Amino acid sequence: MLSRLAIEKEREIKMNLTEKLDILKENLRNMESLVVAFSGGVDSTFLLKVAYDELKENVLAVTARSSTYPEREYREAVSFIEKLGARHMVIMPEELDIDGFSKNPVNRCYYCKKELFSKIRDIAMENGIKYIADGSNVDDMGDYRPGIMAVKELEVVSPLREAGMTKEDIRILSKEMNLPTWDKPAFACxxxxxxxxxxxxxxxxxxxxxxxxxxxxxxxxxxxxxxxxxxxxxxxxxxxxxxxxxxxxxxxxxxxxxxxxxxxxxxxxxxxxxxxxxxxxx
CATH class of the missing domain: 3.30.70 (Alpha-Beta Plaits)
Incomplete structure (x- = not known):
């Protein structure tokens, strides 16, 4: 049986999660229309689910398929989209064709993110969609991530980070929502x-x-x-x-x-x- 202190701590965590989720939902509603860069990972799956619940047909998921991502990740992403029912587009960027990428400089991720989100920005403009979002969370700010510079340059929003959500928050809420990715291992290209x-x-x-x-x-x-x-x-x-x-x-x-x-x-x-x-x- 949990002690009173443990129960109070659990209640406090739950309240904080509820507040963060409410902030996320409100921010998404205020955007009115949104393209989500959807990889099928823990963060982007959670973001897409909440965005779709709030905005329905005004959400478009875009998934990149290339040699830097395993086919298994793509199949899992498509499977989730089909069950969710959200609009979905697949783009075929090839990072190895980007000048300088294959040499693997320390800012490699900058080239990748700039290529990806430039293509997504074109899709958003063609479809009259106001915002582009990625799945970055608060924990992503603690590591060396040159791709964040490209995200800022292209004015991509990060709703999960803006709502103060950590990776653990996202996993807990994903589990409550019965998302298949709640305990999915972290993945990077x-x-x-x-x-x-x-x-x-x-x-x-x-x-x-x-x-x-x-x-x-x-x-x-x-x-x-x-x-x-x-x-x-x-x-x-x-x-x-x-x-x-x-x-x-x-x-x-x-x-x-x-x-x-x-x-x-x-x-x-x-x-x-x-x-x-x-x-x-x-």
């Missing part, structure tokens, strides 16, 4: 698996995608395969690291990664954390 300065190619992206899919098929939930030339550095959730104390699993992973093209495979002892590739520049 496959380009984030490369050290800055290392050239990104379609072949390398395919290697990472196949390697991560193999680990997911092995039952891991939170996975990153960082590409360091001949070396694959595996990051899994802290609680999943112990699974590698299994010789048969290690042998399967090593053999499969050799087939994919990695000469060596290593386990990151610290485990998964957001923005691990930024640790060398921060």
């Amino acid at each position: 496959l380009s984030s698996r490369f050290s800055y300065g290392q050239e990104i190619t379609r072949e390398k992206l395919e290697m990472v995608d196949k390697a991560e899919q193999f680990l997911l098929d092995e039952g891991f939930k939170q996975v990153r395969v960082r590409h360091h030339g001949e070396i694959a550095r595996i990051e899994v959730a802290a609680g999943e690291r112990i699974k590698f104390f299994n010789e048969e699993l290690m042998d399967r992973v090593y053999a499969e990664f050799r087939k994919i093209g990695f000469s060596y495979t290593a386990l990151d002892l610290k485990g998964y954390r957001t923005g691990s590739m930024n640790e060398t520049i921060l």
Whole structure:
């Protein structure tokens, strides 16, 4: 049984969440029409759901499909949209064709976001839609994110951040709304698996995608395969690291990664954390 203090704390959290959700809904209603950059992740799914509930046909979801995103992510996004019933468009930006992107500079995400939201802005203008929104939340402000500069330049709004919502807030509310993404692992585009300065190619992206899919098929939930030339550095959730104390699993992973093209495979002892590739520049 919960103590009185625990009950009061739970009530306080609930009230704060209710207030944030009310602010979000009011802000969305005031926008009147909105394009949501929809990836199918935790944040954009929650944002789209609330926006659709408030604005209905005045919301348009736009999903990007490219070599930097796994096909499984695209399929999950389409599946959710079909069940929700919102209007949906798919665009085909190819980040590798952007001048400078494949060289993987430290501001790589700036090029990507500028390309993506420039295309979305054109769609918004063609459809007479007033605002463009991304799924950024308060927690996104704590890491190195050069893409935020492009978002600001193109006047993209971030309703979740403006409502003061954290990732945990979004997961709690998503669970209450029975959204399938409430406990979905965090995801970032496959380009984030490369050290800055290392050239990104379609072949390398395919290697990472196949390697991560193999680990997911092995039952891991939170996975990153960082590409360091001949070396694959595996990051899994802290609680999943112990699974590698299994010789048969290690042998399967090593053999499969050799087939994919990695000469060596290593386990990151610290485990998964957001923005691990930024640790060398921060």
